[in-house]
Amino acid sequence: MIKRVLIWTSAGAFCAMFAVSTVANAAPINPTYTKDVLPILQQNCQVCHRENGANLGGMVAPMAFNSYENTRPWAKSMAKHVSAKTMPPWHAAPDHHGVFKNERTLAAEDIETIVKWANAGAPRGNPADAPPEKTWNTDGGWTIGEPDLVIDMGEQYFVDDDVQDIYVDFRTTITKDMLPEDRIIKAVEFRPGSKVVHHIIALPLGGIAPGNEATVYPDDIGRRISPGTNITWQMHYHKEPGPGTGMMDRSQAAIKFYPKGTEVKYExxxxxxxxxxxxxxxxxxxxxxxxxxxxxxxxxxxxxxxxxxxxxxxxxxxxxxxxxxxxxxxxxxxxxxxxxxxxxxxxxxxxxxxxxxxxxxxxxxxxxxxxxxxxxxxxxxxxxxxxxxxxxxxxxxxxxxxxxxxxGGGGRRGNRGGGKGFDLAGMIKQFDANGDGLLQKEESPERMSRFFGMIDTNGDDAITIEEAKAAAERLGQRRQQRQGQQSSD
Ligand code: HEC
Missing domain, CATH: 2.60.120.230 (Jelly Rolls)
Known part of the structure; x- marks a missing residue:
């Protein structure tokens, strides 16, 4: 029997922009900022385009559209981006209109309104026509509202000037002081500590990549977490290398729990x-x-x-x-x-x-x-x-x-990531048909070929003992993380 779970509770400020008018209104003939454009911006753009706007995994809108003075210089660019449908950012095909909760699209008449307004020289209009200023349901910038617990990487990390891509691991523990008893997670939001963060994977909490929103579990769905849980932070930093580009980072995660005593139906x-x-x-x-x-x-x-x-x-x-x-x-x-x-x-x-x-x-x-x-x-x-x-x-x-x-799969369904039972270094010896100490792609058994590219990190189409050991270690770490996760679940 499948139980239906329909409600995806709102992710704070994000809900504001989900609602897109479906009434086929025509665009006004002489649109003004105060009467026609500002309401569209409030509904569809300000969630990102405002002071302290949404930080989606490092994607932060570079300008605020909260006053006529701030918005006017962008009128032409706004018209261009909304017509090309590159703003608001949304990449699913139009056929899916109405299917996804977090859809970010503009109605045709709203696009037309912005274009007409920009073409007419972006007139301000009568200040009395302006809707009240929109306020945002955030606390210190978290879109999930006031968190119950905020944790971070545990230390400041300096991403050096000459770095382009670097992966750094940190490990922190959710202590009994932070979390006296088991709780069930309702929402997790990551906040990169600097603009050079490309992605964060913080198991078992989840992760974030550019453009991601906060994770808010629908009602009835959650994830249990216990005091003593270790969090492994795998940070990926990415930037242009060069003198003066180095930067400090200390990224954070905010967690909101279900009320004490709540049991959820689904993991x-x-x-x-x-x-x-x-x-x-x-x-x-x-x-x-x-x-x-x-x-x-x-x-x-x-x-x-x-x-x-x-x-x-x-x-x-x-x-x-x-x-x-x-x-x-x-x-x-x-x-x-x-x-x-x-x-x-x-x-x-x-x-x-x-x-x-x-x-x-x-x-x-x-x-x-x-x-x-x-x-x-x-x-x-x-x-x-x-x-x-x-x-x-x-x-x-x-x-x-x-x-x-x-x-890396895992759980009771068996290990799809190829960890358990794989002695990778041993497999090289076993399958190295031409005896050159390497495992060429042609030599690798079928169950391994799917992972060949992952193990062959230098991409020369041959796996060395070192590459195999490094891969086994990576899989082992994941297994430990998973076990940590399961024992804390
Ligand atoms: C989900 C967040 C988000 C929403 C919603 C959003 N924007 Fe943006 N916008 C960004 C970010 C981030 C950038 C800068 C990076 C980029 O250009 O992709 C940006 C850049 C822009 C730019 C400048 C592009 C350039 O040439 O530099 C314009 C203009 C713009 N947005 C207009 C809009 C308008 C108009 C809306 C609403 C109809 C909107 N945006 C909604 C996040 C958002």
């Missing part, structure tokens, strides 16, 4: 739909791969989040139902690395047991991709943004309530 589960074994040819403008996952119980999909790097072009999730029918769950035709949105279903997607979800990710490794760091390079899986990734994170719930970590 959120995760499937990464990840692949590690791809090589994207140099100068290839449209290279795609697929990955699939089949549900082994009647489930409800809560959210989808495609993840690639700078060469990412598009992502498509399709469902193949046991009755033979087919449906596009999410189409992101113009993937943008800077906006890694978790698309949250307004009404959870019901998928019967046996439903197969197929993810197709595509890259543009040509010179036409303005973000491409080097079209002459063949690229495979790797952590740096100049390498690539292919994930289609999917969170869901079902009666089994297995708590599976998104990263």
């Amino acid at each position: 959120l589960q995760g499937e990464p739909l990840g692949r590690f074994d791809f090589r994207i040819p140099a100068n290839e403008a449209n290279y795609s791969i697929k990955q699939e996952f089949t549900f082994n119980a009647d489930s409800q999909i809560v959210s989808l989040m495609p993840h690639m790097h700078l060469r990412g072009k598009s992502a498509l999730y399709e469902a193949y139902y046991p009755d033979g029918s087919h449906e596009v769950l999410l189409d992101v035709p113009r993937y943008d690395f800077n906006w890694q949105t978790a698309y949250q279903f307004e009404e959870f997607k019901q998928v019967p047991k046996g439903t197969k979800v197929v993810l197709t990710t595509a890259w543009d490794n040509s010179a036409d991709n303005q973000f491409n760091p080097d079209p002459t390079e063949t690229v495979g899986w790797g952590h740096p943004t100049t390498d690539e990734m292919s994930f289609g994170f999917m969170s869901f719930i079902n009666e089994s309530n297995e708590s599976r970590s998104m990263f």
Whole structure:
């Protein structure tokens, strides 16, 4: 039996912009700032474009649209961006209108209003027409409201001048002083401590990448946390290297709990739909791969989040139902690395047991991709943004309530990430057919080939003992984290 859970409680300020008028009003003939434009900005833009606006994993709007003086100089640029639908930032295909809770789109007449206003020289209008100033339901800038607990990395870290990409791990503990007893997490919000933070993975809390919003679990869904839980912070810093670019960082996470004594029905589960074994040819403008996952119980999909790097072009999730029918769950035709949105279903997607979800990710490794760091390079899986990734994170719930970590699988369903039972260094010896001490791709057994690119960190198509050991260690760390997580669940 599937229980329906429909309510996704509001993430503070974000709810303001979800509501998009569906009344087909015509745009006013002579729009003014006070009467026509300001209401649109309040509803759709100010959540980011204001003093202390939303910080979505480091994406902070560089200007506030809260007064005529601040807004006017941007009128032309606003008209350009709203017509091109690059603002507000939202990358799902228009067919999904109304499907996702966190949709950020403007109604056609609102676009027209802004364009007409800009073309007419951006007139102010009568101050008496202006709606009251919009106030934001935040506390110290947290969109989840006043947190119950704020934790950080535990120390200041200096990202040196010459750094472009660096991964640094920190470990902190949620002590009994911070958390006297078990509680169930309702919401988590990360705040990067500097603008050079590219992403944060803080297990078991979750993580954030550019463009992510806070995680607010729907009612009935949560995650238990106990005093003594260790938090491992994996920080990725990314910037242009150079003198004077160094910066201090001490990133934070804010947590809100359900009221004491609340029991939740579901533990959120995760499937990464990840692949590690791809090589994207140099100068290839449209290279795609697929990955699939089949549900082994009647489930409800809560959210989808495609993840690639700078060469990412598009992502498509399709469902193949046991009755033979087919449906596009999410189409992101113009993937943008800077906006890694978790698309949250307004009404959870019901998928019967046996439903197969197929993810197709595509890259543009040509010179036409303005973000491409080097079209002459063949690229495979790797952590740096100049390498690539292919994930289609999917969170869901079902009666089994297995708590599976998104990263590296795990939980009772067995280890999909290939950790347990893999003696990687031993496998090199066993399968090294030509005896050169390396494991070439042709030599690797099938169960390993999916992870080849992840283990082969220097991308030379051969795995050394060192690469295998490093990979085994990475998997081991994840397993420990998972165990820590399970024992604290
Ligand atoms: C979710 C947050 C968010 C929302 C909502 C949002 N913006 Fe932005 N906006 C940004 C960020 C971050 C930038 C700077 C980075 C970028 O350009 O992508 C930006 C940049 C801009 C720019 C400048 C682009 C340039 O050329 O430098 C304009 C103009 C703009 N936004 C207009 C709007 C308008 C108009 C709306 C509402 C209809 C809106 N934005 C809604 C986050 C947001």
